[in-house]
Amino acid sequence: MRWNIFFLIALILSSCVSFSQKKDFAKPRKANASIKKLKPIQLFYTNPYCGGIKPSDEMLAWYSKEHPLASTHLILTYNDTIKFFTLTDSLGFVYIDTTFSFVTISLDSSHPCVLLPAPTCPKYYERPLTSLKKEDFTLSKITIPFRCNPCEPFGGKRP
Numbered sequence: 095m096r097w098n099i100f101f102l103i104a105l106i107l108s109s110c111v112s113f114s115q116k117k118d119f120a121k122p123r124k125a126n127a128s129i130k131k132l133k134p135i136q137l138f139y140t141n142p143y144c145g146g147i148k149p150s151d152e153m154l155a156w157y158s159k160e161h162p163l164a165s166t167h168l169i170l171t172y173n174d175t176i177k178f179f180t181l182t183d184s185l186g187f188v189y190i191d192t193t194f195s196f197v198t199i200s201l202d203s204s205h206p207c208v209l210l211p212a213p214t215c216p217k218y219y220e221r222p223l224t225s226l227k228k229e230d231f232t233l234s235k236i237t238i239p240f241r242c243n244p245c246e247p248f249g250g251k252r253p
Contacts, residue, residue, distance in 0.1 A: 132189040135226075136235045137163035137182060137199075139209060144242035160237055162186030167221035171198040171222075192231045194222035198222045 138160040143149050149157070163186040170178040172194040179202060182188050190197055201207050203219035210218055223238045 097104070127218065128150060130195050132190055133187050133192050133231050134187050135231075135233060137166075137186045137188055137223075138235065138237045139163050139235060140239050142240060144211065156215050161209070163209065165205050166209065167202035167252065168223075169200045169202050171200065172196070174198070190226065190231060192228075195228045198225045212243040212245060215243055217244040 139155075140160055141157050143157045158200065162184075163182055164184050166182045168176075168180050168182060168188060170180055170188070170190070172191065173196050176194075178191075180188060188199070199220050200222040200241075201210075203216065206213040209224065212218070218241075224236060237238070
């Protein structure tokens with residue numbers, strides 16, 4: 095019985111010590127200075143019409159509608175040297191570091207984009223989606239037109 099009380103007291107003391115050491119994590123920390131230089135830009139995409147028949151006006155309106163580029167793995171390449179792998183959020187926002195003068199936005203081929211007409215086609219990942227210069231960092235929205243499946247004959251467009 096005496097040993098049980100001893101172990102109970104030791105357990106309580108050790109948990110109090112570990113709790114007091116974890117208090118440091120709850121203290122507010124100074125914000126990172128580089129966070130102030132991040133600019134949110136919302137990315138949208140449009141799908142092309144790749145069918146063989148002449149589309150109706152309703153079909154063309156649907157294909158020209160913008161959709162957020164949500165939960166998509168991207169590669170941001172700053173000044174053609176620094177690569178940064180990121181993920182857009184559920185609304186299509188990506189955060190651009192404005193300390194650089196040039197950024198290229200590409201799809202990450204290691205995570206196929208399910209929003210593409212043919213996500214497994216490697217030709218989609220060969221060229222960047224868009225490039226931004228320093229003066230473009232003031233934009234809050236960018237629309238990227240997806241192309242038809244480049245792995246199919248005629249570039250995915252049916253005659």
